[in-house]
Amino acid sequence: MQFSPLIKELIDAFKILPGVGPKSAQRMAFHLLERNRQGALQLSHVLHNAMEHVKHCEQCRTFCENKLCEICANPKRQENQTLCIVESPQDMLAVEQTSEFKGRYFVLMGHLSPIDGIGPAEIGLEQLSQILENDDITEVILATNPTVEGEATAHYIAQMCKTQTIKASRIAHGVPVGGELEFIDGNTLTHAFNGRRDI
Amino acid sequence: MQFSPLIKELIDAFKILPGVGPKSAQRMAFHLLERNRQGALQLSHVLHNAMEHVKHCEQCRTFCENKLCEICANPKRQENQTLCIVESPQDMLAVEQTSEFKGRYFVLMGHLSPIDGIGPAEIGLEQLSQILENDDITEVILATNPTVEGEATAHYIAQMCKTQTIKASRIAHGVPVGGELEFIDGNTLTHAFNGRRDI
Structure with missing residues (x-):
């Protein structure tokens, strides 16, 4: 036995999301079917809208x-x-x-x-x-x-x-503010020393 | 500055998925916008279809x-x-x-x-x-x-x-096949002892 065709399609469709494997996709599909059909319809609508209308800014490309x-x-x-x-x-x-x-x-x-x-x-x-x-x-x-x-x-x-x-x-590379020297990698520390400034 | 209204809506819509917080939602939205608009349109379509047409079996309720x-x-x-x-x-x-x-x-x-x-x-x-x-x-x-x-x-x-x-x-409760007694919780072991069978 397998899930019905529509449910299988839905699980497969969720797998295109980054970080989502077969088990998470199944969990997402059943969560929406059981508990939040309204939210899922809204997601479907917004997703369609965004993919159709979001372009790049003509000047800065965002x-x-x-x-x-x-x-x-x-x-x-x-x-x-x-x-x-x-x-x-x-x-x-x-x-x-x-x-x-x-x-x-x-x-x-x-x-x-x-x-x-x-x-x-x-x-x-x-x-x-x-x-x-x-x-x-x-x-x-x-x-x-x-x-x-x-x-x-x-x-x-x-x-x-x-x-x-x-x-x-x-932009400057160096030790992040609040970071501890002990845990900073050598490459970053080298940058921090080379980029030192007079105080 | 914030992301444009459609992108913000999309990020918010992804947050309804189980296990998806603000950062994952943002990652999903940009991943689809940058790399897989076709897959996203397909997901939108399948999601809508599934929410509209998946009902319960009249006999077994699945x-x-x-x-x-x-x-x-x-x-x-x-x-x-x-x-x-x-x-x-x-x-x-x-x-x-x-x-x-x-x-x-x-x-x-x-x-x-x-x-x-x-x-x-x-x-x-x-x-x-x-x-x-x-x-x-x-x-x-x-x-x-x-x-x-x-x-x-x-x-x-x-x-x-x-x-x-x-x-x-x-159904029987007991030690899972392939499990090691050392790592089984006490409750399960008690069930396993009480449910013992002659061999």
Whole structure:
């Protein structure tokens, strides 16, 4: 015996979610069928809507349903001559939540990774090049992740800025605030020592 | 800044799934938006379909989209005079996967739990009573979970069988096959000793 066709289809459909295997998918399907059909219909509706209408912001490439995202549509933010480059919309939100940065963003939606076929065109560097050329940008802050790919991407973009004689800076790597030296990996500590500042 | 309204709605909608908190919901939403819009549309479609069309089998109360489930629609299974009582469709599948039991099922879709307002009517015991009365059942196997509520439910149904003079049996509790005595809890070991059989 197996579950009825519709239930099997539902369990299979849930398996596309990240971190969801056959057992979790089964649990999700039965949970909704037994206890929250209204919520499931709502999820179905919202999911359809989001997939149909969420596009990329025409200026910064983050996800949004309008032509421009909230930040790109804000004239105050656009006057600022600093451009922060991040890998994903989630990274953009993390920077925003510090309320520290008041400039514009550019979201790569990934990082350079030739082995996966992701080159400059795939992460929108042509569009970035036009922004650097036409808009009045004085500093580019490279906030890509401190991974091998993130560093390579930052290096590539720094070179682009150099040809346009725009200042490029990289966010600091070091000991996280509240972290304990004992548990920090050697690589990070080396960065923290090299990046030391006078007090 | 926050994510755009549609993305926020999508993240909130994912939070209804069991075991999914704000961070997992965000990961799911962005994973689908970035990498699998086709799969997400399919999930939306299947979810809607399942919630609209999956009902309970009219005879055994398991989930299915037809009047009768696969087992209740099978005349061979219906001729068998044994009725197995389980708490959920998942339990029914677990029993089926042993290929050991060839009779009919009755799925309670829960267990007696007066504190949550779940009485005999909520777990379909009126329907079960009619089956015991009208159909030709000679033995009822009580395969509810070995929890306090499961035991209470089994006891209640055993009493129902007694009034109809139908034999009722409870599945054995004891040491799981492949388990090691060292790691078995005392309660289970007591059951295993009390339920010992001659060899």
